[in-house]
Amino acid sequence: MSVGIRDVARAAGVSTATVSRALGRGPVSDALREQVEAAVRATGYRPNLSARRLRSQSTQTIGLIVADIRNPFFTAVSRAVEDAAYQAGMRVILCNTDEDATREAMYLRLMQEERVTGVIFAPTRASAQGLRAADIDFPVVFIDRAGPPGAHDSVVLDNAAAASALVDHLVEEGFRRIGGLFGSTSSTAQERRAGYEAAMARHGLAPAARAVLPNAAAAEAEAGRWLAEAGRPEALILSNGLILMGALRAARAHALPVPGALALAGFDNEPWTDLVDPGLTVIEQPVAEIGAQAMTLLFDRLKAPDQPVRKVVLSGRPVLRGSTRRGAPGSGARA
Amino acid sequence: MSVGIRDVARAAGVSTATVSRALGRGPVSDALREQVEAAVRATGYRPNLSARRLRSQSTQTIGLIVADIRNPFFTAVSRAVEDAAYQAGMRVILCNTDEDATREAMYLRLMQEERVTGVIFAPTRASAQGLRAADIDFPVVFIDRAGPPGAHDSVVLDNAAAASALVDHLVEEGFRRIGGLFGSTSSTAQERRAGYEAAMARHGLAPAARAVLPNAAAAEAEAGRWLAEAGRPEALILSNGLILMGALRAARAHALPVPGALALAGFDNEPWTDLVDPGLTVIEQPVAEIGAQAMTLLFDRLKAPDQPVRKVVLSGRPVLRGSTRRGAPGSGARA
DNA sequence: GCGGTCACTGAAAACGTTTTCAGTGTTTCT
DNA sequence: AGAAACACTGAAAACGTTTTCAGTGACCGC
Numbered sequence: 001m002s003v004g005i006r007d008v009a010r011a012a013g014v015s016t017a018t019v020s021r022a023l024g025r026g027p028v029s030d031a032l033r034e035q036v037e038a039a040v041r042a043t044g045y046r047p048n049l050s051a052r053r054l055r056s057q058s059t060q061t062i063g064l065i066v067a068d069i070r071n072p073f074f075t076a077v078s079r080a081v082e083d084a085a086y087q088a089g090m091r092v093i094l095c096n097t098d099e100d101a102t103r104e105a106m107y108l109r110l111m112q113e114e115r116v117t118g119v120i121f122a123p124t125r126a127s128a129q130g131l132r133a134a135d136i137d138f139p140v141v142f143i144d145r146a147g148p149p150g151a152h153d154s155v156v157l158d159n160a161a162a163a164s165a166l167v168d169h170l171v172e173e174g175f176r177r178i179g180g181l182f183g184s185t186s187s188t189a190q191e192r193r194a195g196y197e198a199a200m201a202r203h204g205l206a207p208a209a210r211a212v213l214p215n216a217a218a219a220e221a222e223a224g225r226w227l228a229e230a231g232r233p234e235a236l237i238l239s240n241g242l243i244l245m246g247a248l249r250a251a252r253a254h255a256l257p258v259p260g261a262l263a264l265a266g267f268d269n270e271p272w273t274d275l276v277d278p279g280l281t282v283i284e285q286p287v288a289e290i291g292a293q294a295m296t297l298l299f300d301r302l303k304a305p306d307q308p309v310r311k312v313v314l315s316g317r318p319v320l321r322g323s324t325r326r327g328a329p330g331s332g333a334r335a
Numbered sequence: 336m337s338v339g340i341r342d343v344a345r346a347a348g349v350s351t352a353t354v355s356r357a358l359g360r361g362p363v364s365d366a367l368r369e370q371v372e373a374a375v376r377a378t379g380y381r382p383n384l385s386a387r388r389l390r391s392q393s394t395q396t397i398g399l400i401v402a403d404i405r406n407p408f409f410t411a412v413s414r415a416v417e418d419a420a421y422q423a424g425m426r427v428i429l430c431n432t433d434e435d436a437t438r439e440a441m442y443l444r445l446m447q448e449e450r451v452t453g454v455i456f457a458p459t460r461a462s463a464q465g466l467r468a469a470d471i472d473f474p475v476v477f478i479d480r481a482g483p484p485g486a487h488d489s490v491v492l493d494n495a496a497a498a499s500a501l502v503d504h505l506v507e508e509g510f511r512r513i514g515g516l517f518g519s520t521s522s523t524a525q526e527r528r529a530g531y532e533a534a535m536a537r538h539g540l541a542p543a544a545r546a547v548l549p550n551a552a553a554a555e556a557e558a559g560r561w562l563a564e565a566g567r568p569e570a571l572i573l574s575n576g577l578i579l580m581g582a583l584r585a586a587r588a589h590a591l592p593v594p595g596a597l598a599l600a601g602f603d604n605e606p607w608t609d610l611v612d613p614g615l616t617v618i619e620q621p622v623a624e625i626g627a628q629a630m631t632l633l634f635d636r637l638k639a640p641d642q643p644v645r646k647v648v649l650s651g652r653p654v655l656r657g658s659t660r661r662g663a664p665g666s667g668a669r670a
Numbered sequence: 671g672c673g674g675t676c677a678c679t680g681a682a683a684a685c686g687t688t689t690t691c692a693g694t695g696t697t698t699c700t
Numbered sequence: 701a702g703a704a705a706c707a708c709t710g711a712a713a714a715c716g717t718t719t720t721c722a723g724t725g726a727c728c729g730c
Binding site: 026047056 | 716718
Binding site for chain 4: 671672673674675676677678679680681682683684685686687688689690691692693694695696697698699700
């Protein structure tokens with residue numbers, strides 16, 4: 001049988017209450033504390049976290065719900081979240097929704113059953129709207145995608161500004177027929193699209209935006225169709241790293257030199273984007289800071305549940321590379 | 336206050352035992368079961384998993400301990416593990432060790448406290464040796480890296496054969512001075528190195544292997560030094576995706592055309608490896624199957640704790656691309 | 671010297687479930 | 701018809717902690 005606090009108490013010649021206090025923080029004399037610690041070593045006692053959680057009504061657990069951990073953006077964010085959590089003595093339960101509202105709902109129910117301390121959540125548009133604070137017993141921090149204003153804390157990118165900056169750069173390089181391929185499921189993609197359209201309007205250009213499921217395969221298929229059409233764009237803005245990859249594959253498949261026949265600009269400064277030729281112009285997101293900020297917001301909310309809702313807006317950093325250089329050869333030259 | 340099984344029982348006019356049985360599987364008449372279900376809906380009851388775990392002495396939780404979730408290999412494996420776990424009604428606790436033995440020990444202790452059902456573990460060499468089955472109360476399945484034979488179940492790649500295949504391919508393409516850059520912390524890298532050295536010997540060639548911390552920055556630095564030396568290799572074998580990326584960066588930094596001046600062959604068929612120019616020859620690991628197999632081994636072990644230790648060895652699939660083609664130009668041509 | 675704080679301690683009551691145990695009543699066998 | 705099996709149910713005992721409550725003795729200020 002497993003060794004419990006009872007056995008430690010017996011070995012140390014004290015009550016279970018004293019053992020509990022010696023292990024946690026409670027008023028215990030130094031003498032007894034040492035006795036208890038010796039007994040713990042002797043017995044090899046390890047506390048049972050389930051029991052502790054039940055009694056103390058504090059699970060020290062947070063939920064992290066994202067679309068797909070294989071998306072490098074979420075990978076990086078989740079690593080930052082987990083580091084912060086473990087450092088604060090908390091556990092993380094990670095859930096992948098695949099952008100599916102049904103699974104989101106299921107995982108939120110799971111969070112309720114786990115009695116989590118809080119949740120960090122990258123919701124689809126549907127769930128972001130539907131999640132009323134009254135329905136859940138824990139605070140939620142939205143990341144990447146914000147919900148309706150004022151309902152939950154959130155940390156997001158200034159998506160409109162970032163998309164706008166990409167358009168400005170492309171226009172400055174002389175591109176005119178600039179299309180945009182945006183994810184269909186997230187508010188983030190919506191905002192990027194809005195920023196794109198606003199910037200196009202500002203430059204007096206006609207926007208041409210299309211929506212696509214945010215994965216490389218779907219993006220490649222849609223971009224492939226688009227590039228085969230008559231009035232195909234001479235530049236494309238892609239709303240995340242997976243779509244960017246899909247678009248690049250489509251350009252390769254159609255043998256369109258980048259940026260000679262097609263310029264590409266996207267989001268997420270993944271390690272490979274400067275290894276391809278030409279390097280890809282992207283908006284770099286401060287992934288680690290997004291995760292860390294989300295944890296900070298969550299901890300603050302736990303400390304002061306009634307403080308006003310906060311929204312942290314971080315700026316993306318444009319990383320300009322060959323894929324948007326007007327004069328550059330289509331491919332083959334290395335900078 | 337939160338609604339408990341007691342409230343449901345009162346609402347349904349039955350005992351808590353009956354509610355418990357109606358929700359789980361126990362003998363309950365259809366009439367009462369419906370009453371209970373109605374009461375659950377009416378009260379909005381959600382079971383408390385901490386209490387359930389404490390009483391039932393079954394946490395339905397598995398630990399997943401890897402070096403770094405940002406390594407795409409582990410990302411993919413962990414996604415497969417989590418899918419399998421959630422499908423079986425289990426939770427996953429994910430831990431990143433950064434190849435640090437201290438953190439490994441700390442997380443293993445955490446697993447004890449969580450009273451996990453089992454653990455899937457990619458250990459450093461040190462921990463793999465030290466982990467005696469007697470010290471822990473749960474079964475462990477090693478992935479990627481096996482421990483001492485016979486101690487724990489494991490699912491690994493046939494690393495020696497895979498490395499050997501890369502050497503054979505390079506030799507066939509006419510390369511002779513073939514070097515190898517291998518991770519310094521894992522048994523996996525050791526095996527790949529051994530396979531490399533054996534194959535070199537078989538071909539009557541002199542091996543030249545170096546060890547490096549398994550991350551892109553360290554690999555780039557070491558490869559950079561090596562490529563600046565007089566008798567630098569004309570081909571390199573890299574023991575994982577991160578090291579491969581570092582080596583490619585070093586080659587670029589030294590303006591060495593690939594494969595003209597330096598051929599590259601590595602492990603992990605990450606999505607970007609066929610987007611760079613030339614595409615990189617790699618060994619593709621069956622990442623999803625590794626994760627799924629690990630869960631299968633774990634479940635089997637739980638069902639039959641005393642069955643003999645099993646070791647599942649999967650084969651890598653060589654993906655031959657331009658980076659190892661002897662006649663190919665250094666760069667610029669697209670296949 | 672005495673009332674009052676103080677620092678510590680143990681017995682026992684939670685925490686919210688599942689599971690055991692001991693019935694019920696009903697059916698099935700002989 | 702009586703015994704034996706069966707299907708279901710509720711009271712109460714766990715599960716391993718933390719926390720409350722009620723002390724105990726030591727110390728302090730007067």
